Amino acid sequence: MIRSLRRCLAAVFIHLAGLSAVSAAELAYRLAAVELGQGCYMLAGANDYFNLENGGNIANTGFIVTDAGAIVVDTGPSLRYGEAQRRLIEETAAGKPVERVIITHAHPDHYLGNQAFADIPIYAGRGTIDLINGSGEDFTVNMYRLVGDWMRGTESVAPGRQIEAGSFSVGDHDFRIYFYEGHTAEDLVLLDETCGVLYAGDLVFNARTLSTPHADIECWIEALEGLRSIPFRLLVPGHGDVIEGDSAISQTIDYLRWLERRLQRAFQAGLDITEVMELPLPRRFAGFALARDEYRRSVHNLYPAIEASNFPLVQ
DSSP, X not given: OHHHXXXXXXXXXXXXXXXXXXXXXXXXXXOOOEEEETTEEEEOOOSSOSOTTTTTOOSOEEEEEETTEEEEEOOOSSHHHHHHHHHHHHHHHTTOOEEEEEOXXXXXXXXTTGGGGTTSOEEEOHHHHHHHHHHHHHHHHHHXXXXXXXXXXXXXXXXXXXXXXXXXXXXXEEEEEXXXXXXXXXXXXXXXXXXXXXXXXXXXXXXXOOXXXXXXXXXXXXXXXXXXXXXXXXXXXXXXXXXXXXXXXHHHHHHHHHHXXXXXXXXXXXXXHHHHHTSOOOHHHXXXXXXXXXXXXXHHHHHHHHHHHHSOOOX
């Protein structure tokens, strides 16, 4: 009954989107592959929040072309995106097949294009598969609400194959999988050892304010410290520009530590959640994309838990 209601709501969102001035024919993702060297590529998402203009394309995805086929890293926010992504990959790979898909974590802007790769093995960690199986329909309905007709036909498809930490090879490229937690309960990181590119997923944001709907700050900081030990040439963050070195890692740690101190001190000062949302941002973060909006969302996500852990339970 509940599932049927959710599907009906999704249909309503599609219908409302169809009434807008933008026709379905105009809803096309104009994707471009940025070459990072030796067959590694990145597709840049908009440094923005979900809206009708970007169609939910706000996360970086990637792919690697080996002599045995292409590896896809995340599939974007919708079936329509996944289809455009696959066409671009197949054109770039010049006849080589798509060999497998790897999903970094269970947020909808990173995996809702899976339908476009239904005939390809799709891999993720067990925690990611379980979260998608448990919450995927909720994620999908919310995306219909946010970006409307861009989502037409999109359904949540969980990866069908579990991948473990460790090394594997495809063709002439060697890879290593790492698992962390912090941004979500399970965050996969893929290193292409052949070209030195680290696909870090949403563990790393570059000059873009962090998204924290499932965050554990202490675990996230620990994960980022672990990333420093990985030898890489270029880092592809989940959001923001590709970057050399670990400065984006340091920047993400800095923001998390500041955010944790801000929330704890605000609670000690007796501020309520709306007052915390309106506190000024430090200059070093104020220029980040979505600085104020994502800060407010983080307060909404994290402050109630601080209040709950400090107030006694009244029977």
